[in-house]
Amino acid sequence: MIRSIAYLCVLCLMTVFVQAQQIAYTVTPVQADSPYFKVELSYSGSHTDSLEFHLPAWTPGYYQLMHYAAAVRNMHAQDGTGHSLTCRRSGENSWRLYTRGNTVFTLQYEVRATRPFVAANFLAADRGFISPAGMFLYPAGGIGHPVKLTIHPAAGWTQVATGLEPVKGQAYSYTAASFDELYDSPILMGQLETLPSFEVDGKLHSFVAYQPGNFDKAAFMQDLQGIVSVAAAIMRDLPYKHYTFLGIGPGRGGIEHLNSTAVGFDGSQLDKREERIRLYHFLAHEYFHHYNVKRIRPIELGPFDYEHGSKTRLLWLSEGFTVYYEYLVVRRAGFTTREEVLQALQKNIHAYESKPGHLLQSVADASYNTWHDGPFGAGDSSISYYDKGPVLGAMLDLQIRHNTRNRYSLDDVMRALYREFYQQKGRGFTEAEFRATAEGIAGGSLAEWFDYVNTVKPPDYKRYFGYAGLDVDSNFAIRPRASMDTLQAAILKDWLR
Template sequence: MEPKITAFLPLSLIFTIPAFAAVDYRIDLRSPAHHLARVEAEFPEVKSGEFTVNLPVWRTGKYEVLPLADGIRQFVAKDSAGKPLPVRRSASGEWKVAVSQPTSVTISYQLYADELGQRTRHIDASHAYLDASSVFVYSPEFRAEPVTVSLNVPDGWQSHSGMDSGTQAHTFVAPNYDVLVDSPIETGISHHRRFSSAGQDYELVVWGEGNYDLDKMVTDLTKLATSAGAIWDDAPFKRYVYMVHATSGASGATEHLNSTVIQLPRFMFRERKDYLRFIGTASHEFVHTWNVKAYRPTGLVPYDYQAENLSELLWIAEGSTSYFQNQLLARAGVISAKELLDDIATRIDKHQKLPGREIQSVAEASLGQWVGQGGDYAHNHSVNIYSEGYMASLALDLAILKDSNLKHSYRDVHRALYRDFAIPKSYGVADVKAILQQLTGKDYSPWWQAHIESPLALDFDELLSRAGLKLNYGGDSKGGSEANGNKESERKQKVAPGFSLVNGSLKLATVDRGGNAWEAGLGAGNELVAINGLKLSADGFEKRLADFKPGDSIKVSFFADDKLSETTLVLGALPDGKAELKPLAKVSREQKAFFKAWLGIDWPFDDKGGYKKA
């Protein structure tokens, strides 16, 4: 039987590793069944007075204030003689320790760690995932001092981190708290692979059982590493760790200084569409190793762990990372040209269907990221820094290629940011504009005002035609000499109700601003009951909708605040079929050259407009 958490010996007796850093962190993980641990942080000689200790209120990679200190109890401070020191809590993530005379100060506390999906801290019988921002307190006085982390773990566990290992097992060292807070630890029972590529060492650590293929993951991650040179001249790391969690449902990913954590449900690795999600995420986080970790916007340098860090350029930090992720995979041969172009088409299609794109600029979305919200209001009045940042990056890339006669691209902007504004420097809007002018000889201030500081309004027919492409929907007629080759009359159409439903229900999740359902008086939260007097069911809604065609008027019965109402809805239309990028009827040599300069791969289509066989 495992010992109770209350029976733990003092960690100073458990750990015998000599201190070789200014701040020593120790964590006991030997009773993981109830997600509990005991943490000690020993600070060297502290001056007399009030000593401030903090736990961050957010973690890097997620621009949102989180209740990280909620999992801390039994917070105690002691001096070098082991005598208790008075402690008062002054903020959600701050404690004040009264120190009467100079002494070392040891902080100890119980830690509860049962949060996996936010990628902060999780402890169970098989592993512990520890993001320092939610685990280890710090003092502003010692933030720049070197640190040691020592783990006391159950037998059979292995410990991994982007930090350097200490002299003994389950220990890590970092030059300061900022490196510690950006170097999570995965310890427990896991699969582990080492490999090298492009002059750097890599590790793959997978916790949890699932239908993943370790050999394929290593092969593709090895290829991915070779493509980074298309953007940056070197790597800001010598060793990089991919931490993968095969979970019971949690999903997501977070970039770190020289590592990443990627979470996917355990049986979402084998099918190609699922694997593309994994490898695309891995590429996204890999790109982040430069974009955000090696260079980032003013406002995020240095990090303020106790407050929001605002920047109007978060769209570059996230959206541009999304923009590059599949391009690197295609260059490396990990994904096909079709998979790359299908992804671009899907993103454009989703962008065009989002009412919020007409309201909010990507700069405003960046500043509002810390208070961003989802749901109907966001759908209709907002954009997010990932998808809209992707579109802004696409537009900027195609503009640079055109204005520089294919001599430069958006990759050169990021090459310059890494070269000239690596941390501890930072870059602002004026710096990006200056780089754009250097690359193209053109003042981009008007472009910036029209596309970044204003809601993004893009002519995709014109933009895509530069690379010999058009946006197509499955079932469109082929051919045509028009540059767009994609007239509304050529499309097969399907019924568009103008709203979306909450999964598995008849409750409206969003209603498109200005659309037919909006004008008919339907709103988010309304619950559908019947169409034309006949009862609806959640699983039969799509089939019922297929009984009508665009332009038909239907009577919709619904509940609003528990009151039964009825309205007439004129059904709208959307293109029927999957969004695709297809070649124009006639593609010039110049357009093919533009395509190659843009995506870094050869023209993939044959003379009949189909993809060439590999």
């Protein structure tokens, strides 16, 4: 008892110490021959002779080392009275600042911003984009520290958009509860356009974009509201105060975040059905990720290893099942037909079966090796979890529905993971915990299905799709059988409703 009181007091002191430190960043875009962001860190409450600062080497959601530190230059520091302090590179992604006993100091540096991409920093005359993991140094051991951020937009820029919480009464100032939150909140600024916003469950959903193109914006946002509503209805909870879609301009690629997503976006082709459906799938995917991977997550994906990357064998679940859910969400929102969902799955099976690597690499290994192989199964010995993952999602869904006479589905597994690990335990889950949850809801062993995850055993598509009265032909086309029993008909109807 005494020991625990003493321990609590130490914790109290540590809390007081940590809280006494103040970390505030200001960022100013600078147009020069090569555009860059000028970054200033104001730090007060330091109590050591030297402090090490790190820059992440990657950003969560994009499983590749980005080596952001290579774009940092002109690092220098001053004490509270403006005298220079020594700051030296101490590693590939780190710098050491010698405070000489000063409790207050500033650190200034520049970040080159030349790549218009959702995982990179970019700056042009009319807009800028910050991928925060690639811009803001964190003090060693201080990843959980609150941060204040102020942007100084260039003259003529109309807006700054981010999922960060604004500071009341201070223009372009925001707070993050921790560096993790800061790194999970990209920032778009410049001459931007705000599309008509909507609410779901009383929560504001905004879409702010650079050059989104000409299209019926009210109709588009109504459709997006339908997509968000369907996803929220599946999970039965909206875990954020507000959500922002950041359209960084025409181009491909998207990254999911806690209460925002940054997407390459051009709505000018929305009047063409095929392009509209592609975009709706893409946006549904990034949006559904705020559940699946941000909150329903493998245990390896948080706390993150910002230096080396966080490897997991579960991206077939975090990415693959998110592809599967983009099909279900867009279908349930009424934008696609049942046949289109089956065609999308056929394409996935075809892509997987066509890669020579499907006889060599399990999808769990593809997940772990993505840092090396890339996510799309390039070369002749790897596969993509974007191909096999959604197919496994459909097969697991159908197995659960079959086992439980259509009483439960994959939705119940996702909700159970969300409840138990995100809401109750505040952590990710292990492979064994995922399996226990899925088998608990399926009411029995899923050993064969897990073989498809962990080995290269050829999936028995016919049997699994047969649970919904579907046939799979030699070209992997999936079509309803001429006759099916009552359970199969009920599963098909409910599954692709």
